[in-house]
Amino acid sequence: MQINVSQLLKSTIGVKREYAIDSTIDLLDDGNVTSIRGNIELIRTNRGILAKGTLHSEVTLDCSRCLCIYNCPLTINLEEEFFPVIDVVSGTSLPAPEEPDSFQIDEHHILDLRDAVRQNALLALPMKPLCREECAGICPECGSDLNRGLCQCANENIDPRWSKLVESLKTSNKHKEVE
Ligand SMILES: [Zn+2]
Ligand SMILES: [Zn+2]
Numbered sequence: 077m078q079i080n081v082s083q084l085l086k087s088t089i090g091v092k093r094e095y096a097i098d099s100t101i102d103l104l105d106d107g108n109v110t111s112i113r114g115n116i117e118l119i120r121t122n123r124g125i126l127a128k129g130t131l132h133s134e135v136t137l138d139c140s141r142c143l144c145i146y147n148c149p150l151t152i153n154l155e156e157e158f159f160p161v162i163d164v165v166s167g168t169s170l171p172a173p174e175e176p177d178s179f180q181i182d183e184h185h186i187l188d189l190r191d192a193v194r195q196n197a198l199l200a201l202p203m204k205p206l207c208r209e210e211c212a213g214i215c216p217e218c219g220s221d222l223n224r225g226l227c228q229c230a231n232e233n234i235d236p237r238w239s240k241l242v243e244s245l246k247t248s249n250k251h252k253e254v255e
Pocket of ligand 2 (some may be wrong): 215216217218219220227228229
């Protein structure tokens with residue numbers, strides 16, 4: 077995720093380099109380090125280097141319905157320009173670009189993708205995290221995980237027209253247990 081770009085900085089505008097990323101990163105800064113893979117293209121621009129590509133990783137999230145912790149795959153699209161802090165040929169420091177939160181290439185000509193990747197990962201997070209599309213959530217009454225089956229509350233709130241059927245199911249279940 078840290079690439080020495082001194083050669084690319086010496087190249088003419090439009091020159092491209094491809095990098096295969098196969099690394100690890102703590103995407104959400106929460107102590108969960110996951111693998112990250114993909115391809116990044118670095119392109120020399122008039123002011124610096126444009127990093128462009130798609131990376132695949134995953135983050136640990138809380139399901140918004142059942143509150144369980146699950147691994148959510150994440151596709152991170154990156155397109156950020158990085159600006160050198162010093163001139164690669166003369167070694168003199170360069171004025172900071174007008175954009176306030178722009179990404180920098182440090183004085184050793186290292187382009188560090190990690191902050192840019194983290195920022196773009198935040199944009200890729202789901203608005204409503206779900207452990208799976210059909211997650212049943214938790215019972216608002218007793219808090220039990222409905223993915224593991226219905227709780228007692230479901231029986232109490234059942235439509236009276238169905239209660240006979242529920243009762244007979246219960247008794248047949250009991251018979252099974254006895255067997
Ligand atoms: Zn869930
Ligand atoms: Zn319940």
